[in-house]
Amino acid sequence: MSIQSPWSFEKVSTKKVSEFIREQLEEAIILKELMSEDQLPSERELSQIFNASRITVREALASLESKGLIEKRVGAKGGTFVLPVTANSHKRTREEIKRDWEQMLKVFEYRSIVEPESAFLAAERITAGELELLQSYVDQSMEPECTREWFRALDVKFHLTIAKASGNPYCEAAVRKIRTKINPALDLMPYDENVRSVNCDVHMEILEALKARDRNKSRDVMKRHVSFAAEAIYSRLVAGD
Missing domain, CATH: 1.10.10.10 (Winged helix-like DNA-binding domain superfamily/Winged helix DNA-binding domain)
Incomplete structure (x- = not known):
């Protein structure tokens, strides 16, 4: 019974x-x-x-x-x-991403809530040291000799630093979990000068908003950034464009 x-x-x-x-x-x-x-x-x-x-x-x-x-x-x-994780990304095929896309959509939906609000909080609470760290990550990602693997690492460091700067450990833990879920898909994305330029530009825009202590702009730019990432993954790995 x-x-x-x-x-x-x-x-x-x-x-x-x-x-x-x-x-x-x-x-x-x-x-x-x-x-x-x-x-x-x-x-x-x-x-x-x-x-x-x-x-x-x-x-x-x-x-x-x-x-x-x-x-x-x-x-x-x-x-x-x-x-190198990116060098072995072939072990996670496009078919696997497609199969799990409904779950991945939920992760991106969660990300679109957590990361913009983390940036909103960080704009008020971020320290000078954390701003210097973010600047160094952007600068390194723009260097000509920046490898694909290091570029992906700098991207993660940038987002985790903002989450930590929110001053809320729950936000930081959430972003860590989110990045653990989405990084395998991001590692399958192409890497070239255009990809690097677009990513650096938006990271710089977020950084400038944080430096200006502009909470609303920090949140808005981060929301646009994470939305673009979801669309890019769908276009490249799911739709097959």
Whole structure:
């Protein structure tokens, strides 16, 4: 006999410890906090960090390796190294993006609420140090030698810094979750001088609004920016234009 409950409780689900470890490492890689060619701590060190067995850590690393996010190298300079996410974006096909597009739309809808309001709050609360950081990210992204991988990393850093500058840890946590979801799609987007120019221009526009402490403009430009990103992904990866 099934019991009808008036409450919306979630059913209990068990998550393996290795999945918990894998998720944290994968998030750090997707958010470019661990960059290409960064060496991960040894299995022994990771087991201490996560307070887990080496077998459990090894299982988590094997999962990351199967996704093309890390590779193990042998020899004198061996170890476990992060691979360029954008270089392995072929592992996430256009068909996968299409299949999950309805879910991705919900993420972008959520983003269109969270990031503009974070920018609105940041315009009032951002520090001089955070403004300098944002300026450095824009400047680096405009340098001719800026690689695709570093460009994607700078984009993430720019948005996460604004979320942190909002002074609201819930906004920051939300943007981290959003970027973890959408970065794989963004990593499939083309990278050329035009893409870089358009992105730098709008980032500069957001930065100028933040410097001017213009809350409404900061929110409006950010809203336009995130809307453009959703449309660009749809056009390139879903509609197939």
